[in-house]
Amino acid sequence: MSNPRGKLARLGSRAVPRHTWKAEIEWYKQNFHGFLHISLLGPIIVIFLTAPYVIARQNTIIMAITWGIIGGFSITIGYHRLWAHRSFSACLGIRIALAVVGAAQNQWPILWWVKHHRAHHKYTDTDQDPYNATRGLLFSHIGWLLGLNENSWGPVDVSDLKKDPVVVWQARLYWPIVITVGILLPGAIAHYGWGDWKGGILYAGLARIIITQHITFLINSVAHAPWAGTQPYSASTTARNIPLLAILTLGEANHNFHHVFPADYRNGVNWNEPDFSRWIIWLWGRLGWANDLNIASPFEIERARSNQLKGRTERQRDSHEDIQALSKLPQISWEDFRKRSDDANNLTCISGVIYDVADFMDDHPGGRDLIQQSLGKDATDLYHGSHLHSSHADDILKGLQVFILEDSGH
Template sequence: MAITWGIVGGFSITIDYRRLQLSQPTEGYHRLWAHRSFSACIGIRIALAVIGAAQNQWPILWWVKHHRAHHKYTDTDQDPYNATRGLLFSHIGWLLGLNESAWGPVDLSDLKKDPVVVWQDRLYWPILITVGILLPGAVAHYGWNDWKGGILFAGITRIIITQHITFLINSVAHAPWAGTQPYSTSTTARNIPLLAILTLGEANHNFHHAFPTDYRNGVNWNEPDFSRWIIWLWGRLGWVNNLKIASPLEIEQARFKRKKESTRRKSDSDEHIRALPKLPQMSWQDFRKRCDDFDELTCINGVVYDVADFKDDHPGGRDLIQQSIGKDATELYYGNHLHSPQADNILKSLQVSLLENSHH
């Protein structure tokens, strides 16, 4: 029972982190609520919220807060489990010396509008005790007269083991000596197939950091991801929808650039600008006027981007994109943290014009 309940609980954490808006149903802790990778019906959301609480990994709001900060500020001092501080810190030290004030700010407005998230946050401890500890004890008691074993093994021990398996994603999946980086070297995240099996797909971590809004954690046979197939099945049954995936072209571009060890940082952006003579010119005055007329434009390194359709997909939350509208966001983009090559590719697809007389 401990193993079965542990696997079910593991799925609730890996699947449980995506997008929450009142205008549409939402998803789970990691892929549903944290990364907005798909949308789910109210029944799936409630089930994931209840089973997720039973894993003693804190409410959805708190879990998503530190996870979004991890993706937004990866490998910096504002990353809650900054891997550059060592394996022990990224595994559990960040919790033993918990310092939320050091975390970088993230946008949680979407979660605070979701009634399931708010309900779970209010009743987190009663759900944890009832479903996580007392329920296994009751099943073992009425099933084979062993309530003590049910509470000890399927309750407390299962919770501890599930927690540490989850923490391995923060530690081992970011360790410099572990796994591979087939998609990006811009972060410490790595793919570890054996650990991916243990974590139901979460340790295909290099792919995940390169394509954080993809509901899958890998596309190849050697990138095992059991959670992906559960979400896919739910989609076929009509319980979830809006499953997001990175385009095959984007994935191949990331692989190609990784093979060439290309970083494509600021200097690469300059080269790209010179290679796009067909982009129309726009003056700064026209840029500002269009923004005043409610066009959602931003400027980075002399290039104007239309971010209207990307705001809700931004891994760091829509608030950061909203702050950049009508402004030169060059320092925000390059100074905030090292964006992945995938982020650069997405940015390239949003280009609409060049600023006239740009000195970039």
């Protein structure tokens, strides 16, 4: 049987992977992705070559900025909070609008975007994280796309998206939407509005797409950089809160909060954690266009913040108290655990401790499917292996303890 004390000892034991420049160059050589190079770098070259001959008119620039902000919200609210994390639900009209405007930002279909983002949360800062921040700023910002290798991503469940007709429809018509809504529509508006179709296509189309892309990419790179921001909720990942970047990214750079509470429709709750996307979702909720707005309890938020503020001595004392609490749990055999699990289908074992996860399955950031894989099994490797859980996650787990395995083992 696993030692229950192992739950406390193993946290933080996993080594951070190291990547040399030689290894990175070899990675890009082996995984060079020509289409993504053209898609990401080609428009920059076009703008550089043609901008000197196309005057940037005031109306066109205002439209580009406005269209860029609307497009940014389609990513933060739609791609990210609605589809990637299911932090709220929305009516059909809102979902279609978010899917169309989101596609016009050329950040690829919802299904693909969510796949890499869920892998990022499930395998943060490991080699199975698509934009692993431990590989440096270049890789986490854009290198993971220029040297794309989807086989290196950790597996995730996206079956819920494959059942969403809006997601399926958007994937099928993705490129026609990018061209018509993302590039031609701004050109048409500028042409019929003030006779500037070239500027509309160049600045409100191509340039706006590039800028929106890289603002989103800043969340993957700068919001995980060791020299940036703060970690008020957890230091178990590289994610950080950066208020100024949060303004630019419409709330997304309150990233330390988000990694601890990914299912919360808000990315921050304090005045110094600005989140414009949150208030739009809240307004839609008041209007009846969005519902099931998921929030973390104030108690859990404060507990995460408190744990992060604790000193080393306090954490050691808590570890001792945890071990004492484990010793007071009723003991059961492995056979009894399996029988109880078969009867109720709600128990899992981690490091010799049995947890009742019935009420937590729908709230788990990795999805209900991930927990279901562990029911009736020893999930020690699953919990401690691919993702280094935060102290907040450990606190939640403590509240689910019901038994401890007998020393006879299994």
